[in-house]
Amino acid sequence: MKKYQYSESEKELNKVLHYHDNVLNSIPSLNPNKIKMGQNIASSEELLKKLSFSQQVCEMGSNLSHTEKKIKISNLRSWDEILKDAHNLVPDEVDLQSLFIEEELQSNERYINQLRNDFNSLNKLDETDYLICVAAGILAASVDIFLDGIPKKTKEGVTAGPLSDYIRNKFDEAIPQEKIKELERKFKVPYDLSTNYKLDEYVDGLSSWFHRYHSLGHDPILGFVFGVFDVMTGRFSAIDKKGKVISQILSDVPEGIDIFQAIGKVFGHMKSDVNTSMGLPAPLMTLFNMFQFGKIEKEKLTIAEVARGMYAQGYDFKHFCSMSISTMIIEVVVRLSYCIKRLNEGYSLKDSIPVNGFGRKLPKLQTMLFIAHSINTASNAGKIYFTKNPLAINYTEWLAFTKYSVSQLKWTLRDKPVLRDQYVESKLLEEWNDLQSVINDMWTATEEDYIVL
Known part of the structure; x- marks a missing residue:
């Protein structure tokens, strides 16, 4: 264990404490005399009462309680004087632990460990918490497996699972073909080119099928920057x-x-493209063109080539929306259950809101979300393994899992030790303040009998 390095002021304070400890230990205890004196007084009072002097004994006690106190003068020594004596009598450096006996040190260590365990228990999941995580994870995984499905190009268009098809039908109802043509005329943008004909610099892969996949302006997130x-x-x-x-x-x-007009144009143009046969790519999917590595399957395809092929098979923004539902299920179920459980435990609504804020971290909720997303991600990994199809990847769930994995790792390695130390320090500070209050009360009582100079 690394030895603690004391500052100069701490070294001086340790010497003074050691000096005063020696002084106090050199003073003989008055407890035996005090006990014997109390016994003598009690026996004397008892004898006087037997001799029929009970009234006089009571009157003497009353007179003593009203005896006028004499004010005494007390000269306090300065810190420099005390420190000088400490240096003279304690020339060597003093380790604070040397002022305690072994039993006291062990007791202190047990108390610190107890405070640490108290902090851990505040953020420890119970059986109900784990049940919530498992239920949310399994429900989301079931939606991903049985309802999202795997997109596939057909003569009628892209089909997948029931949920994915339902989402696509809703897009068809919301933005029919006549609406698309109207939006295309109204929201023309310079980056909507499907060939290299008007370009000075050749863009490899640009075509009527893939121009939205390669254009940064068509990305649902990056488009609001580059577009x-x-x-x-x-x-x-x-x-x-x-x-x-x-x-x-x-x-x-x-x-x-x-x-603001530019943002409106970008949004309007995205709206005109989202429901076309080769619609908008999934958010940030355009960046996969930069992943020019990997040797996937027998064809030794790079990640960029696989992602491009996935888009061609219907892995687009509409499928992204259907995949997002399983991820949203976890967020809603876990957060809502966390809130209800906290309210049932007696916490206020403010303390039960399942959202992190400035200066307000909810490590237990974060751990619950991490576990639930881990279950759903593991299920999706199994789906990919058994189907041997990259189109089975639940893109939104892997993004969520990555986010919560980083947060959980950060909590475990950095935030938890720091917050635990802060919790222990705050509890020790509370006890120190209580001690200070007792000392102040004692000092106030002493000032009634002394004039302090």
């Missing part, structure tokens, strides 16, 4: 099939367009 930039500057930004990032000017900068 807005392209609209305001008249550019086309893309990542080609070999992972090369290309941004080139297509036209003059449009006049009179601000950032």
Whole structure:
């Protein structure tokens, strides 16, 4: 164990404590004399009462209680004087632990361990918590396996599981073909090119099928950065099939367009594309073009090639929405159950809100979400293994699992030890403040009998 390095002020304080400890230990105990004196007084009072002097004894006690106290003068020594004596009598450095006997040190260690265990119990999951995690994970996994399905291109379009097909039908109802044509005319953008005909720099892989997959402006998340930039500057930004990032000017900068209008154009154009046969890619999926490594299956395909093939088979934004439902089930079930359980345990609604905030961390809830997402992710991994099909990947669930894995690792290795030490220090500080209060009361009582100089 590394020896604690005391600061200069701590070294001085340790010497003074050691000096005063020696002084106190050198003073003989008055307890035996005090006990014997009390016994003598009691026996004397008893004898006087037997001799019929009970009234006089009571009057003497009353007179003593009203005896005028004499005010005494007390001169307090300065800290420098005390420190000088301590240096003279204790020349060597003092380890604070040397002031305690072995039994006291062991008692202190047991108390610190008890405080640490108290902190651990506050964030420890009970049987109900584990039951919530397992139930949420299994429910989400069932939705992923039986309802999401695996997308497949057919003559009628893309089909998958019942839930995925239901989501696609809802998109068809919300944005029919006549609405798509209207949106395309209204929200034209410079990055909506399906060939290299008008481009100065060649974008490998650009075609009518894949232009939305390669264009950064069509990404449901990145589009609100790169797409807005392209609209305001008249550019086309893309990542080609070999992972090369290309941004080139297509036209003059449009006049009179601000950032809010550009955002509106990007959103309107995404709305016109989302329900087409080769719709928007899943969020951030365009970045997979940069993953030019891997040797997957017999064809030795790279991750970029596999992801591009998945998009061609219907792994698009609409399928992403259906996959998100199993992930959302975990979030809703775990968070809602956590809130209800806390309310039943007597916590206030404010303390039961299942959301992290500034200066408010909920490690137990985070652990519950991590366990539930781990169950769903493990189920999806099994689905991928048995089907041997990358289209079985639940993209949203793996993103959620990655997020909570990082958070859980951070909690275990960094946040938990820090917060546990803060908890122990706060409890010790509470006891120190209580001790200070007792000392202040004693000092106030002493000042009634002394004039302190």
